[in-house]
Amino acid sequence: MFKHLDRICEKPSLYCSYTAESLWNDPYISQQMLKYHLDPSVDLASRKPEFIKSSLAFIQERFKLGKGKSVIDFGCGPGLYTSAWAQLGCKVRGLDFSLNSINYAKEEAARSGLNIDYHYINYLDYQGREPFDLVTMIFCDYSALNPDQRKSLLSIMRDSLNNDGHIFMDVPTEQMYKNMKESTSFEIAAGYGFWSQQRHYIFQSNFKYDTDRVGLDKYTIIEVDRTFEIFNWFKYFTISELSNELAANGLELVEVYSDLRGIPFSMESNTMAVVAGKKG
Incomplete structure (x- = not known):
């Protein structure tokens, strides 16, 4: 004993095991994860409503979202962001490997009369080549991946971008x-x-x-x-580390904020949200 x-x-040794996909698809645990996504009193799977509202306002203004714009959300969960973008008139696609979350998102979209293209898929396996104006990854999902997975994901994100499109995502910081x-x-x-x-x-x-x-x-x-x-x-990033990872995959860092609400970055920030685009 x-x-x-x-x-x-x-x-354990570093990155010895990857259990995220099994976690999100365990019949019982995935139901609990969905409950946390939808519980406005906690920010364990999604952020609280006031944060989501503020970040949606910033994203809409910064990327001029509305009719004629297209957005793809990597790790969309139950659609808390994708639904809002569809309501603005954007063409929206959401990717997630939680079947419970995707089914909930689809049901909510149908109930609200929103045309959102949801895909039940591990975004590391996504092979779509349709370009989008904005690629998002929210709630620090990027930091949950190992270096090889992050490299693969950045390649997929780059291929999902219009030439003048942007990536917007957040990560935890050195602080x-x-x-x-x-x-x-x-x-x-x-x-x-x-x-x-x-x-x-x-x-x-x-x-x-x-x-x-x-x-x-x-x-x-x-x-x-x-x-x-x-x-x-x-993985906890410095600005230079994240900039180097982006550059190694044909992307460049454009802007840095403290979080998805567009608050100016501080070295004391626990997270940073970055805007990136294709090099050149």
Whole structure:
């Protein structure tokens, strides 16, 4: 037992496992994720309504969204942003690998009479070549990927852009990484928790990888008849790091803000939102 607990709590090698897709498509957990998306009191899967409203206003103004404009959202979730852009008259496409979220988004679009092109797909597998005026990735999704995945994604995003189009996305910063603390915690859940609807044990460990400025939230869930692990990776960026990644993939950094609301960037900001476009 002691050795088993040691293994649960030991620090894994960097990017040893990628569990995001299974997390978002587990029949029970994905329902919980959708609930968090739609709960206005928390910002665990989507940001709170006041933030979304402010960011939508900034995005509309900055990118002149309206009739004749086209937007593709990578990781659209239940459509909190895509619905608003469709209401402006934009041509909108949304990509997500959570079937629950996509189905909810489709139902809401149909209920509201909105023509939104939703795709149930891992955006790393997206092969569309139709160009868009704006490519978005919201809620720091980019930072959850490993370097090879980020390289692949930037290539896909670049191919999805009009020549004068823009990418708009947010990532966590070096400042947020500095504020992180490594920790380990343990919890017993009687049932119907976030991870499981039966009695289970939860081990959570938070690790830092200073050389690469990466954080890991690792969860080990132990039920009566199964044990599973979730690895949530987060890469924390400096402006120069993100600029270099963009440049290596045929893109250039255009503007930097503190977040998606267009607030001026500060070195004390925990996130940054960037505008990027094709080189040249």
